[in-house]
Amino acid sequence: MAELELKKHIKKIVTVLKASNDGGWGKKVGSIATEIGIIVFSLMLANMLHNYSLKQHQEEENRLFLHGLKEDIKADIVSLNENLLFYQSADSAYSYLSHLPDRSTLDTARLSQSLSTLEISNSFRSHSSRYEGFKSSGKLLQIEDQQLLNDILLLYQEKIGDLKVSEGTWLNIHGKLINYLMEESNLTFDNPDYSTVYQIFKQRKIxxxxxxxxPWAQLLERYREVLTLEKQIVKRIDQCYPPE
Incomplete structure (x- = not known):
């Protein structure tokens, strides 16, 4: 209820109290009760309208956030699939380099292809700024679908973190290999001497x-877990907020 309306009814109550008691207290009490009833009803109505307006505002915030989050996750899915392809290539390359055959049976074409993988590293970078902003504003609990909320929290608070731990281990080993090859060997990637390559990769440290x-099973499994969960979240968002 508007402030002016509230003041008007309070003023009426005061007027009734100050008026002469010609009609008796019963009449006064009845008039006061009527005005109080109007005030209480108006306050309740105003509160209901406010809550409805707030609910609509939160619903619109949720819709915009989740539609944006869906686009972020779809971009992540593309990156995850690309990275999995990279790790498949790395699996082939490093399996060959770590188990080189005798020089007489060395496949120079495959060796060259494997060496081209050495300078490449890949890591997953989640599009998480939208999520972090919504979380820091304390609005995540506005999401009423508990399964969707739980999946979002599981993804960003656990699964992506687990993936980064595994991938961080891989990147650390890769960095050590590249540093060693650059500093301790005379290997050139552009036009390698295959006899030199053979000698280098037969060293215990290399x-x-x-x-x-x-790529080990845990790393690949964590990639698949994130992919599966992200696809599940996209599907759930579309169910809650169908694309227009």
Whole structure:
């Protein structure tokens, strides 16, 4: 209820109280009760309208956030699939480099292809700024669909973090290998001498690095877990807020 309306009814109550008691207290009490009833009803109505307006505003905020989040996640899905393709290539390259055959049976074409993978590294960078902003504003709990909310929290608070831990280990080993090759060997990537390559990759230290770069099951599994969860979230958002 508007402030002026509230003041008007309070003023009427005061007027009734100050008026002469010609009609008796019963009449006065009845008039006062009527005005109080109007005030209470108006306050309740105003509160209901305010809550409805707030609910509509929150619903619109949720819709805009989730539609934006869906686009962020779809971009992440593209990156995740590209990275999985990279790790498939890395699996082939580092498996070969860490188990080179005898020089007489060395496949120079495959060796050259494997060496081209050495200078490449890849890591998943989630589009998470929209999520972090919504979370820091304390609005995540506005999302009423509990399964959707739980999946979003699981993705950003756990699964992506787990993936980064595994991937960080891979990047650390890759960095050590590249540093060693650059500083301790005379290997050139552009036009390598295959006899030199063979000697280098038969060293125990290089073997440990290259075999350690064969993507392990946990790393690939965590990639698939994030992918599965992100696809599930996109599907759930479309169910809650169908595309226009």
């Amino acid at each position: 073997y440990n690095y290259s075999s350690g770069l064969i």
